[in-house]
Every structure is written in structure tokens, then in C-alpha cells.
Amino acid sequence: xxxxxxxxxxxxxxxxxxxxxxxxxxxxxxxxxxxxxxxxxxxxxxxxxxxxxxxxxxxxxxxxxxxxxxxxxxxxxxxxxxxxxxxxxxxxxxxxxxxxxxxxxxxxxxxxxxxxxxxxxxxxxxxxxxxxxxxxxxxxxxxxxxxxxxxxxxxxxxxxxxxxxxxxxxxxxxxxxxxxxxxxxxxxxxxxxxxxxxxxxxxxxxxxxxxxxxxxxxxxxxxxxxxxxxxxxxxxxxxxxxxxxxxxxxxxxxxxxxxxxxxxxxxxxxxxxxxxxxxxxxxxxxxxxxxxxxxxxxxxxxxxxxxxxxxxxxxxxxxxxxxxxxxxxxxxxxxxxxxxxxxxxxxxxxxxxxxxxxxxxxxxxxxxxxxxxxxxxxxxxxxxxxxxxxxxxxxxxxxxxxxxxxxxxxxxxxxxxxxxxxxxxxxxxxxxxxxxxxxxxxxxxxxxxxxxxxxxxxxxxxxxxxxxxxxxxxxxxxxxxxxxxxxxxxxxxxxxxxxxxxxxxxxxxxxxxxxxxxxxxxxxxxxxxxxxxxxxxxxxxxxxxxxxxxxxxxxxxxxxxxxx
Numbered sequence: 001x002x003x004x005x006x007x008x009x010x011x012x013x014x015x016x017x018x019x020x021x022x023x024x025x026x027x028x029x030x031x032x033x034x035x036x037x038x039x040x041x042x043x044x045x046x047x048x049x050x051x052x053x054x055x056x057x058x059x060x061x062x063x064x065x066x067x068x069x070x071x072x073x074x075x076x077x078x079x080x081x082x083x084x085x086x087x088x089x090x091x092x093x094x095x096x097x098x099x100x101x102x103x104x105x106x107x108x109x110x111x112x113x114x115x116x117x118x119x120x121x122x123x124x125x126x127x128x129x130x131x132x133x134x135x136x137x138x139x140x141x142x143x144x145x146x147x148x149x150x151x152x153x154x155x156x157x158x159x160x161x162x163x164x165x166x167x168x169x170x171x172x173x174x175x176x177x178x179x180x181x182x183x184x185x186x187x188x189x190x191x192x193x194x195x196x197x198x199x200x201x202x203x204x205x206x207x208x209x210x211x212x213x214x215x216x217x218x219x220x221x222x223x224x225x226x227x228x229x230x231x232x233x234x235x236x237x238x239x240x241x242x243x244x245x246x247x248x249x250x251x252x253x254x255x256x257x258x259x260x261x262x263x264x265x266x267x268x269x270x271x272x273x274x275x276x277x278x279x280x281x282x283x284x285x286x287x288x289x290x291x292x293x294x295x296x297x298x299x300x301x302x303x304x305x306x307x308x309x310x311x312x313x314x315x316x317x318x319x320x321x322x323x324x325x326x327x328x329x330x331x332x333x334x335x336x337x338x339x340x341x342x343x344x345x346x347x348x349x350x351x352x353x354x355x356x357x358x359x360x361x362x363x364x365x366x367x368x369x370x371x372x373x374x375x376x377x378x379x380x381x382x383x384x385x386x387x388x389x390x391x392x393x394x395x396x397x398x399x400x401x402x403x404x405x406x407x408x409x410x411x412x413x414x415x416x417x418x419x420x421x422x423x424x425x426x427x428x429x430x431x432x433x434x435x436x437x438x439x440x441x442x443x444x445x446x447x448x449x450x451x452x453x454x455x456x457x458x459x460x461x462x463x464x465x466x467x468x469x470x471x472x473x474x475x476x477x478x479x480x481x482x483x484x485x486x487x488x489x490x491x492x493x494x495x496x497x498x499x500x501x502x503x504x505x506x507x508x509x510x511x512x513x514x515x516x517x518x519x520x521x522x523x524x525x526x527x528x529x530x531x532x533x534x535x536x537x538x539x540x541x542x543x544x545x546x547x548x549x550x551x552x553x554x555x556x557x558x559x560x561x562x563x564x
Contacts, residue, residue, distance in 0.1 A: 084176070087101075087102050088100065088101055088102070089160065091161075092161045095114065095193070095328070096111060096113070097113065097123075098110050098111075098189075098196075099111075100155070100173070100187075102153050102154065103150060103151070103152050104139070105153045105155075105173035105185045106149050107136060107325065107327075108127065108129040110126045110127040110280075110327045112124045112125075112328070115465075115466070126327055127280065127327060133221060133223065134219065134220060134221045135218075135220035135221070135273070135280075136219050137217075137218055137280065137325055138219060139185065139214065139215060139216045139217070140183070140215060141213065141214060141215075142212065142213050142307070143210075144181070144210065146178055146179045147176075147182070147183040151175045151183070152175075153175045153183075153185070154175075155171060158170070162189065162191065167190065168188060169188070170187065170189070171186070171187050172184060173186075179206075179210075180207070180208065181206070182205050183202060184203065185198060185200055194327060194329075194338075195325065195326040195338045196326075198323045199322055200322075201318050201319075202214070202318060203317075203318040204317055204318065207315050210312070211311075212313075213309060214307070214310050214321050215306070216271070216284070216306050216308070216323060217282070217303050218238070218272075218281075218303070219302070220273055221301055221302070225276065229525060231526065232459065232526060234275070235249055235274055236274065236275045237249065237273070237302075238250040238255075238272065238273055239271075239274050240271055240272070240294075241269045241270050242263050242292075243268050243269065243340075243341070246341075247341065247345075248261075248262065249274070250262065250304070255295065265289065266289075266290060267286065268286040270339060270342060271304050272342075272345050274347070276460075277329060279326070279346075280326060281327075281342060281345070282305065282323060283326065284321075288308050290306040290309070291307045292306050293305055308321055324339075326342070329462040329465075330346040331462060331463070346460050346461075348460065349456055351453040354450060354453035355453040355454075358457050359457045361382070362379050363463075365382075371469065372467040372469070372529070376529055376536070377533075377536045380536040380537050380540065381536070383450060384541070390447070391544060392544070404430075408426060455530060458527070458533055464527065469528065472484070473528050476529035479525055479527060480531065485532060486520070488535055489531050489534055489538065490517070492535055492542065493517070494513075495542060496516075496542050499549075
């Protein structure tokens with residue numbers, strides 16, 4: 001009976017780890033490893049693309065349907081006539097270079113010179129518009145033949161580079177009069193900030209009142225990100241947040257199927273595009289009525305945005321709608337200051353309640369130690385100390401099992417033809433020796449949520465990106481280039497397994513070795529920071545197990561299973 005229980009526990013534990021990883025893939029929009037459903041492969045757009053402009057009088061965002069009117073699909077019109085030539089303008093601040101297209105004053109590229117890109121010597125690029133990738137931020141007016149993101153605008157002369165000692169830099173774009181309305185956009189950059197103030201001025205140059213609506217949208221393709229791992233999954237796609245409905249991710253596949261759900265009306269929150277380590281977001285001021293929407297725009301292009309209500313504009317007057325645009329890394333503290341709830345784009349999943357305190361503690365350790373690798377090791381040490389007495393109970397139970405293992409083996413041999421009598425005698429021994437057969441497993445199950453939460457903290461923290469540890473580890477967010485850490489992790493896992501009691505059943509013995517080894521294979525492709533955390537946990541567990549065994553008078557020994 002005990003052997004069966006132990007076998008079941010090992011199977012459940014191993015199967016749970018594998019299925020947890022598999023469902024984490026599915027949770028983030030990736031195909032399941034087991035029984036994946038057929039899915040059409042996304043293809044990159046063949047040329048630069050943007051959302052489709054509206055027809056005159058259309059009441060929907062160009063190229064995207066409002067959540068409350070999904071069937072209102074506008075047609076295509078030519079851009080408004082303008083003497084201004086279409087051009088690209090680059091604004092440089094202390095943190096980023098932002099490229100504008102004067103067609104709609106659209107943000108078509110954001111470079112981060114201080115953040116390393118996918119290739120050495122090349123800055124990281126978040127927003128981009130090119131032959132193989134589309135990711136842009138657009139805004140415009142709907143509700144009439146008004147200026148949209150397809151209207152060519154004129155940039156006013158001024159500085160384009162933030163100088164030393166300069167704290168603000170602004171660039172203004174003005175559209176020609178279209179439908180009796182002129183739209184002016186002013187982007188104001190601030191030193192040390194990734195968020196940009198965006199002022200939309202709706203100017204009535206006609207002779208009749210107008211009531212347009214302002215739309216803000218992020219348009220991007222659904223292609224796989226460069227360098228994205230197949231062995232662990234992170235979310236890429238739109239996300240919506242409101243104070244009432246909280247954070248809600250939207251899968252590209254749900255948009256494709258028309259199953260995406262977003263808040264139909266709100267007075268607060270933001271619309272975002274999220275990917276591993278980075279995010280962009282449009283943030284309207286609280287109190288401004290808006291409708292959020294998501295929609296497939298074109299071939300593999302998806303749009304997510306908000307439609308804001310603009311008060312009626314009398315002739316010769318104007319209305320102003322203020323917003324902010326954020327594009328940058330998912331630095332938790334910085335995101336909290338930009339907007340309450342924006343830090344949720346750094347998604348820890350269903351264990352956020354555990355993950356956020358762990359990240360806070362990790363960041364505090366880093367501020368003291370100064371090295372993220374050693375901060376990870378220190379955090380694991382503190383967690384092991386916190387769980388010391390709980391885990392000690394488990395190791396004590398395993399040590400007792402190890403001490404009575406010879407008696408159990410004798411009983412199995414003596415009563416091998418009488419299973420019922422054998423189980424009765426084994427239960428008698430357990431009672432006399434005060435041994436709980438599953439006592440060594442329960443403490444492990446209790447600690448699993450904490451270590452899963454820590455796994456997500458390390459996987460999602462942009463601070464690991466480009467952070468060195470020692471020697472050959474120059475980036476904790478990348479796999480070990482020489483596979484040294486995964487090999488050490490595998491050896492430590494085998495050593496830990498060898499210190500456990502050998503189950504009498506050969507099948508159980510095989511399971512005890514095969515499951516850790518299979519689990520270790522994945523770590524060859526995991527970021528070095530994750531592998532370092534697991535090695536530290538293994539080493540500390542081995543030391544604790546060795547100490548407890550010695551204290552209980554059970555000499556530590558390496559038990560290798562027999563596979564005959």
C-alpha cells in the first residue's frame with residue numbers, strides 16, 4: 001500500500017510539473033505541447049501597413065470596430081489633400097529615440113540606446129514599421145470626414161534633441177482643415193521618463209458645431225518575436241485595465257475568432273500591447289469617457305485601442321483631450337508611478353499575490369548586494385530559512401523511512417505471496433516507528449507555489465535582461481552559452497535523488513530518477529537566472545537533508561536504483 005502511495009505521489013508530482021509548464025504555454029497563447037490544435041502559421045506582412053482609414057461619416061475607428069458596434073466596418077478613402085510632404089522625424093531624449101511619420105503624426109519606431117537589442121551593438125527597438133514587422137501607435141478623429149492617422153500633418157519647427165540640463169522637449173503637429181476641423185497633436189517628452197504627454201486639440205474651423213470622437217490605437221502584427229524560446233512561454237498581445245474590471249489580457253487567437261472581450265465603456269484605465277519585458281500603452285486621463293476595442297485589422301495585423309468622447313466644439317472654438325503614451329521596459333516601480341495598475345503588464349499569472357512580495361524582496365537584496373545573480377541566491381537562501389522547520393519535518397520523515405527500509409525489504413520478501421499480510425505488517429512497523437509514509441512529500445507540495453511564483457518573477461523581470469553574474473554569465477535572461485549551469489543543476493538534482501531512500505519497487509526507483517532527469521533537460525534552454533535559482537535551491541536542500549540525516553543518526557549514503 002505504501003509503495004503504491006509513493007508511486008502515485010511521484011507520478012502526480014512529475015505529471016503536475018509537466019502539465020503546469022504545458023498549460024503555462026497555452027495560457028500565454030502558445031500551442032499546447034500535448035495534443036496541440038491545428039493553427040494557421042502567421043505570415044509577416046509583405047510591406048508597411050497601417051489600419052484602414054474611415055469613410056466620411058463613419059462612426060468607427062479606422063480599421064477597427066468599436067466594441068459596441070463590431071459590424072461597422074469602414075471603407076477606404078484617400079488621405080486628405082495637403083501641400084505638406086510626408087516625412088519621418090526623429091526626436092531624441094536621454095532614454096529613447098522616437099520616430100514620427102507625419103502621416104497622422106504616428107509613432108512608427110522607438111529605439112532605446114541604453115538597452116541592448118537582439119544583436120550586439122544594436123539598441124533595442126520596440127515599436128517599428130517595416131517589411132517584416134508592424135507595431136505603431138496611432139490616433140485621429142472619427143464621426144465625420146475629419147483628420148485621421150492617414151492625414152498628412154505638418155510639424156512645427158523646433159528642437160528635436162533633448163540637450164543636457166533640458167528637462168522637457170515638445171514637438172507639435174498640425175493637420176490641414178478637413179471636414180471643417182483641424183487636429184493638432186503635441187507630444188511632450190520628459191527627462192528620465194518613458195511616458196509621453198500627448199495633447200490633442202480639436203479645432204473647429206467651420207461654421208457649424210461638430211462632435212467628433214478621438215481614437216487612440218496600437219496596431220501590431222501577430223508574428224513570433226525574434227529570439228522567442230520554445231521551451232518557456234511569455235504573453236504577447238493586447239491588454240486592457242480598468243479600476244473596476246482590473247487587468248485583462250486578450251489573446252490574438254481570441255481576436256481572430258471574434259471571442260475577445262474588453263470593457264465596453266469606462267472612465268479610467270488604459271489599453272496596452274504587452275510582450276516579454278516590454279510594453280506600450282495609451283492612457284487617457286481618468287474621468288474621460290471611453291470605449292475600449294480590439295480587432296483584427298488586416299493580414300496578421302491586430303488593433304487595440306480606445307475611443308474617447310470629445311465635448312461638442314462650437315465654430316471658432318476648440319476642445320482639448322489629454323492622454324499619455326508609454327513605451328518602455330516593464331520596470332515595476334517605474335510603471336507604478338506612470339499609472340496605478342500599469343505595473344500589471346508585468347504579469348505574474350495567478351500567483352501574483354506571492355510573486356509581488358518576492359520581487360520586492362529581490363529588488364531590496366539587489367540594492368544591497370549590487371548583483372542580480374547573487375541577489376537571486378540570497379533570496380532562495382531566505383526562502384529556505386523561512387521554510388526550514390517545515391522542510392525539516394519532511395526530511396525527518398524521509399530519514400525515518402530510510403532507517404526502517406531494511407525491515408520493509410525483509411517484509412516484502414517474507415510475505416511476497418501474501419500482499420494483504422505484508423501491508424498489515426508494514427503498517428504495524430510504521431505505527432511502532434511513528435513514520436508517516438507521505439510525510440516527506442507534503443512539505444514539498446506546500447512550498448511549490450512559492451517556487452513557482454519565484455520562477456515567474458525571474459522570468460518576467462526585465463532587470464535580468466543584460467545583467468551579468470560572474471565569469472561567462474553576461475546575461476541572466478539568456479541561456480548559459482556553455483551549458484555549465486544546466487549541467488551543474490542536473491548533477492545536483494541527481495545527487496539529491498541519490499540521498500533519498502530507495503523505494504522497494506523497481507518501477508518507483510526508475511520514476512525517482514527519470515522524472516528529475518526529464519525535468520532537467522528543459523533547463524538547458526532556460527535563462528541562466530532561472531537555472532541559478534534552481535541550483536541554489538538544490539544545494540541548500542542537499543545540505544539541509546545531509547544535516548538532518550546526520551543529526552538523526554542515519555548516515556547519509558548515495559542510493560543508486562537497480563534497473564534490472
